[in-house]
Structures are given as C-alpha cells and as structure tokens.
Amino acid sequence: MAHCLGFAGFSNSGKTTLIAKLVVEMKHRGYRIAVMKHDAHGHYKEAQGADSTVFVETGADVVVTLSPNGVHIYEKKETPSLEEQLAAYAHLDYIFVEGFKREKHPKIGVYRTIEQRELLKGVAASLLAVATDLSILGDDFALPQFNLDDIRGIADFIEQYFMNCQF
Template sequence: MAHCIGFAGYSDSGKTTLVAKLILEMNQRGYRIAVMKHDAHGHYKEAAGTDSTTFVESGAEAVVTLSPDGIHVFEKKRNPSLEEQLSAYAHLDYVFIEGFKKEKHPKIAVFRTIEQSEIIQALEPEPIAIATDMDDFNFQLAAFPSFDLNNTPGIADFIERYFGSK
C-alpha cells in the first residue's frame, strides 16, 4: 500500500513547486510516486482541439488515451472520492496529495505569507509539519516540525522517517 501524504495551503503558497521538487528528490532515492491534485472549483479542462476533448464534449462518460509512455483517463463521476482513487495506486511507494484540506490523511502545511499561515489552524487533523520560506516566521513557536520550503532533501528525509521508509 502506498504511503499517502498531503500538501495543503492556499493558492500561490508553493504547493505545486514543492511537490514537483519532492517528486524529483524521491525518484532519485528510488521511490515511485503518484500525485493526486484537488480541483475544488472544477477549473481543469482538457486541451482544446484534441480528440479526447472532442469525445468528452460529445458526451462520452469516459475517455482513455493510451500512448507509448502512459495512460490518461477522463471519467465523468459525481463527487469522486479520494479514497477510491488512492486504491488504484496502492502499488506505488508514495501518493502525494495536493489540496484536499478536509480529508483525514497526514498533511504538511505550506505557506509563504503570514495570511497563508492560517492554514495551520484550518487543517483538521492538525498538520504533521509545516514548510515555509518566510524569513520572519518564528519556527520556535510552531508546535510541529518546521522546514524551509526550499529544503527539499530535509522534507524528503522527514517523509521517510514519518512512514518508516528505508
């Protein structure tokens, strides 16, 4: 079963950049990673003009595109659950989850401003760690392990320790 860890923060907090860097770091350590991203507002769209978009717009319930290096799946589904999707990637080492603030998996709170740091109080359960690049953030006051947002190896080490990997 893959270890699941989330990265939660408000818009422009650095979540995507951190997850992308962690994918590279964890791949170098020999892990296989999947990413699940929450699109809470339904903004994701298939690329305009592609065959798969034409099929979706024509009313197909599912479109599966197979290419030499991967599969892309689009499936219409009301209120898909994160838990249901995670089971499809249980064969991997880790699933990094971006967003899904209200789900119960362990999360690292990510923020770049004092306003964004309110994510710490917004998460239930509370985060297992925080990652920020704020120079003036008082790490001593934080009740959680705290990391510089750019310390990708340190965050990867924490994730390995948290799950008892390696």
C-alpha cells in the first residue's frame, strides 16, 4: 500500500516546487512515486490543439493516450474522490498530494508569508511538519520545521514518519 502524504498551502506558497524536488530525491532513493494535484477551481485544460483535447472537447467521457513512456487518462466524473484515486495507485511506494488541504491524510504545511502561515492554522490538526523559507517563527504549530530547500531533510523525515507508522 502506498504511503499518502499531502502538501498543504495556499497559492504561491511553494508546494509544486517542493513536491517536484522531493520526487527527484525520492526517485533517487529508489521509490515509485505518484503525484496528485487538486484542481479545486476546475482550471486544468488539455493542451490546445492536441488530439486528446479534441476528443475531450467533443464530449468523450474517457480519453486515454498511450505513449512509449506513459499513459495519460482523462475521465469526466462528477465529484471524483481522492480515496478512489489513492486506491488506484496503491501499488506505488508514495503518493504525494498537492491540495486537498481539508482531507484527513497527513500533510506537510508549506508557506512563504506570515499570512499563508496564519491561513494554515485551519488545517493544523493534520500537519506533521512545516516547510518554509521564512526564518523560524516560534513554536510554529509545535511541529518539526524545515527550510523549503532542505530536500534531503524533508525526505528523511518522510521516510522516518512512515517507517514508524503503525497500519
């Protein structure tokens, strides 16, 4: 079963950059990784003019693109569930989730400003640690704190956390 870890933060907090760097580090350590991104506002678009986009725009319910190095699946679905998607990729080692900050899975809080830090207090119960490029700010949720550039340290923390978890 894959270990699910979320990255909670608000726009421009550094979530995508942090996850991308962690994917590289965790792949280097030999793990198989999935990344799921929450598009809460429905902004995701297929590439303009691509055949798959044409099929989506003409109303296909599912479009599967098979390439020499992967599969891209687009499926229309009312209120898709995170749990359903996590189950589909349970055969991997880790699933990093960007967004879904109100869901109950464990998360690392990510912020770059005091305002973003304050907004994270609403999801503090599910936070395991925080990552920021601000100077250390007091107890900061009384959680382990990492600099956004400390990719090795964050990766070590993730490994240790899931090693110590009882399922």
